[in-house]
Amino acid sequence: MARPLLSLRNARTRLVLTSMVLSTLLTAAVLTLVYVTANRTIAGETRSVVTAELTGLADEYERRGMIGLLTAIERRLENAAERDALYLLTGPRGTVLAGNMLRWPPGVEPGSGWVELDLIKTDSNESVPISAASIRLRGGERLLVGRDASARRQFDRVLIRSGALALMAALALSLLTGWLLTRLVFSRLKDIARTADDIVSGDLTRRIPMRGTGDEFDQVAGTLNEMLDRIEELVSNLRTTSNSIAHDLRSPLSRLRQRVEALSDPALSADDRETDALRALGEVDHLLRVLGQLTEISRAEAGLGREQFEPVDLAQLAGDVVELYEPVAADQGVKLQLTGAADPIPGHRPLLSQALSNLVENALRYAPEGSTVAVNLGGKDGYAILSVSDQGPGVPDTDLPRLEQPFVTLDPSRSSRNSGLGLALVAAIARMHGGAFSARNRDPGLEATLTLARSRRAHAARPPLPS
Missing domain, CATH: 3.30.565.10 (Histidine kinase-like ATPase, C-terminal domain)
Known part of the structure; x- marks a missing residue:
C-alpha cells in the first residue's frame, strides 16, 4: 500500500513542515519586533514633542502671563493642521479660552500624565483619537497639548496588513524552499540507496553517480565510491586468495599425505622411512609458513597493529x-x-x-x-x-x-x-x-x-x- 504523500511518517513531509513552521515563526517574530519597535519609536517621538511644547507654553505663561500664553497658542494654531497638533486652554471652570478642541475631555485631570482618548476638533467637528498630556497652571487654568493619532492608527493598520502579507509570503516561500531542499537531498539519497541495493544484490561494480557540481554531496559520493573501490578490491583479493589457497595448498597436502602413507609401509627400510619423515616435516613447515604469511597479510590489511x-x-x-x-x-x-x-x-x-x-x-x-x-x-x-x-x-x-x-x-x-x-x-x-x-x-x-x-x-x- 502506497504511503500518503503528507503522512507524518514521511521524512520529506516532516522536513518540509519543520522548515515551514520555523520560517513562519522566525518571520512572525521579526515582524512583531518591527511593529513594536516602530510603535515605541513613534510614541516616544510624539511624547517628546508634546512634552516640550507643554513645557514651552507653561514657560510662556510664567514669563508673559495669560496674554503671552494666548498669543503663543494662536501662533501655533496657524499650522496645527499640518502637524496634527491639538491645543486646548480652559479656565478653572472649563470655559474654553483658546485651542482647536470644543471642550475639556471628561475624566481627565490636569497633570494626570499621558492619555489617549477621542475628542472633537473644532475645524472638522469630528471625533478624532488623540494622544495628549495636560497641566494645571498657577491661576487654575488647564492646558492640554496633544497630537492627532489618526495617522498613527492608520500606520498601524497598514503595518499589520503588510506584516500579514509578508507572513503569508514567507509561509509560501518556506514551503517552496523546503520542498526544493528536500527534493534535492532525497534525490541524492535515492541515488545512494539504489547503489546500495545493487551492491547488496551482488553487483560490486556499482558506484554512486556524481553530478560534477563539486558540492558536499559529490564529495560524500566520491568518498563512498573510494570506499566501495577498496571493498571491491578486498573482496576480489579474498576470492583470489581463497581460490589460490584451495589450489596451491592441494599439492603440498597431497605430498604430505603420500609421505605419511609411505611411513605405514612395513616393507620400507629405516633409511627410506627417515627420509620420508623428513620430507613430511618439510611439507608441514611449508604449510605453516604459508599460513603464517596469510595471517600476517590479513592482519596488515585489517590495520591490526x-x-x-x-x-x-x-x-x-x-x-x-x-x-x-x-x-x-x-x-x-x-x-x-x-x-x-x-x-x-x-x-x-x-x-x-x-x-x-x-x-x-x-x-x-x-x-x-x-x-x-x-x-x-x-x-x-x-x-x-x-x-x-x-x-x-x-x-x-x-x-x-x-x-x-x-x-x-x-x-x-x-x-x-x-x-x-x-x-x-x-x-x-x-x-x-x-x-x-x-x-x-x-x-x-x-x-x-x-x-x-x-x-x-x-x-x-x-x-x-x-x-
Missing part, C-alpha cells in the same frame, strides 16, 4: 637489514649497498623490517653474480620512499600488476617452495602505513618501491608514484 606504531628511523632500519643480508649477498657474489636518507615515520617497526627483508630477499634471488643490489631511501610530497633494485632479468611489463597478488609465482622452477606471498605481504604492510607498493623494470633489473606516509594524517591521501 596500528596501536603499536612508533617513530621509526628508516635509515637505521634499512642499515640493520642490509647488515643482516650482506653475508648472504657475499656468498652469491653480489654487492649489497645502501644509499640516500629519509625522515623518521610513524610505523610498525617489525612489519617494516619484514617488508624490506622480503624485498631484499626477492632481489638477491634473481641478482646475477657480480651485480649490485641497491637499497635507496628518499622522500616526496610528505611520503618516505624506500626502494630495492637489482640487475636481474626483470619481469614482463604485463606481469608487473600481478606481483602483489597472493600466490603469484612468475618463476615456475621455484613454485614448489615459493608460496608467492612475500610481495603480497609487502603491499599489505605498505597500505597499512598509508602508502603503496609498486614495481617497474629498469635496464637491467627490477626496482620494487615502498611509499610510506610520514604522518598519520597522510594515511588517507593518495601516495605519489615514484619518479
